[in-house]
Structure formats: structure tokens, C-alpha cells
Amino acid sequence: MTELCAVLTGDLVGSSQADPHLVSRAFEALASADDEVRSWFGAASSSALQRHRGDGWQAFVPLSVYALRAACVYSAAVAAVDKRMATRICVGIGRIAELSVDGLGASSGRAFELSGRGLEQMGKSSRLSARADETVLHSGWIEAVFDLADVIVSGWTPRQAVVAQHLLVRNAPSQSELGDRLGISQQAVQDHFSRAHGMALSAACDRLESGLNK
Template sequence: MIWTVFTGDIVDSSALSADRLDDVMACLDRLSDDISAWGQGATAAFGRRGGDGWQLAVNPAEYTLRSTLYLQSSLMALEPAVQTRIAVATGKGTLSDANPNSAHGPAFSASGRLLETLTGNTLLAHAAGGPLDATYRLADHIAQGWTQAQARAVAEMLPPGTGPRRVAADRLGISRQAIDQALHAAGYPALHDALTLLETSE
């Protein structure tokens, strides 16, 4: 079976209390449920790896970069904000139960190995390399500049079929003008175009 595997760890996790880290992991688990609802008949399996590590496997992989940005923006929208590294790979794999820690196969191995190579300021990358990885790294550069308000606005707009901006503004309790300003400052229009091109070419 083909899986997209997201392997990550929390940035500066040593600064978080054990309870706070548990809360962050619970948030990622909830986000995995959101992502699984994006595709008809999709399956998602989330598991914690060690203290600050995690892994998410999704099949089918319709919204790979969108899912990556949704995970990052949702964590950055928390109070206080948190960031995570995310190494992504798509390929064959075997998942015998709902816990990706027991999974094996090229996609799981490639994602885990890529995470080990992420150094410096790089937080988001794709194991495929080439143009796709370049897109991830440019998106990463944009995402790292988000304020908490911008991350909240982006996270509201990323789920497929989320509706117009005024609906997202209502959910956030802000004006349409405020969400427009936040999304523009967050680089969302360019990200939206990139996501549309990627998803229509797959």
C-alpha cells in the first residue's frame, strides 16, 4: 500500500513541561483525525515516538504539502506557539495496526532518515528531493515567518472545502478585513496557488 509518512519532532522541546508536551502531542493526534477526513475513505495513523517525536501515516496522499502546512500552522497557532520539524516521504509501506511505530517499508524508512538529516533552520522537507523538496523548503521559509495570528488564519483556510474567507473570519471571531490582512502577510495567496498546482498535477 502507498502511504505518505510525516515524521517529526518538536522544536526546543526541552523548554516545555512534560504536561505541555503531552498537550502538543494530543493536538497532533487531533490534527491527524482532521486530515483523515479530507479524503474519501482515507486512513490516518498517528503515534508518538520517544519523548518529543511523532509520526503520522496517511493513505491516500491527496494533500501532502497542505497537510504539512496544516500541522505546522496549527501548532504555531497554539498559546504559546510551538513549531515542529516535519520530514515527509511517500511510497510503499506496511501498517499492521493503528500505530505507525509498528510499520515498516520504504516510505517509513525514508521519512525517518530524512528527519535525522534536518539541521539548522530547516523544519520542512520532502524525501523525494528535486522540485518537490524545493517547494517544501520555500514553503518552510514562508511558514517560519508567521505570527500567531497569521498561523491561525492560515490553519483555518487550509482544510479542503473550507469555504470563503468570511466564514473563516467568523470562526476566528475577527473581521473579513483582518483575516485578509493576516493571510496576505502570511504569504497565503502564493501558497494557495502552489497547493492548487501540486494537487491538480498529482
């Protein structure tokens, strides 16, 4: 692929001690988030999220400029399940030859290497990081943005995560529309999004998508 891609490699935090029912719900939430992210590009341009090694998973974003937005959506999906649930994610940004017909686990390329190795190097308390190929324009800046985003997503409560998951997607609903969908007031949506530092994350996503890494 000539476009810069993003591979997200993650695992659930503390899954060995977690209620198996919560772990199942977390993976259901990840699958739902993956459906949302894949809809941004069309199902034919991507491969579905793949679970591996029990609590591990991997997802693919065809255009790297959407990596931060996607990572936030996956993070929020798990955090929304329960206050005891969270996922670590390392995003690898680079080029790949092509996706294997056998799925993400059988695919290879620089983005896959960076993502997998990056997750192995992440601290247990970290939730979000990125590793960009050295040839990527502004690679250090991109990695720094993810480090700051890590601080934000690590502090989300389930209610904040629910709101963030819906308002950080592409073509997000209005706060009023989301309030109607969730059965809460627009003011409650605004409060949760504000405490989740959603506007700062949204601005960072918009900046990346404006063409910084093209």
C-alpha cells in the same frame, strides 16, 4: 499499496526547555489536525497520529499529492499554540506494503524510511522538508517546493498560523465564515492569511493535487 503515500515524521522544537503544559497543548493540536487530515480520506483508510520518543510524532497521508497541504496544516496547528512552539516535519514520499494493525510505529516501507532518515538530517532551524523516492515523477521539483514552504511556515506568528490552519484545509471555509468562527473581521482574516503567504501555499497545494505526481 500501489498509490504513492506520504509519511510525516516530526518532532517538537525545543520541547525539553518548554513548559510541559505547552507541549501537551501542542500534541493536542497535532491530534486535532490529524483528525482533520484523516477526514479527507475516511478514517478507515488511515492510522491515527502516533507519538513516540517523548517529543516525536508520525502521521500518514494515503495519497502523496496531499502531502504539502497536510504538512502545512500540522505545522500551523503547532505554531498556533504559542510563539514558543514549533515542529519540524520531514515528509517521505513513496510506496509501502501496508499499514500495520499495531500502528504507524510498527509499519514499514520506503516512505517510512525516507521520512525518518530525512528528519535526522534536517537542520535545527528547518521546519519542513521532503524526501521523495527516486522513482517518483518530478521528485526534485517536489522537494524544492517543500524547501520554499519551509521558509514560509518558519515565519508564521500564532495568529497567522491559526488562519492558515483553517484556510489551507480541503474544502476550506470562506474568509468571512472563518472570521465569524474566530470572532474577528473578514479583513483581519485576509491580512493574517496574506502575511502568512497563504495564497502562495494554497496555489502550490492545488498544483500538486491537480495530478502532478500521479
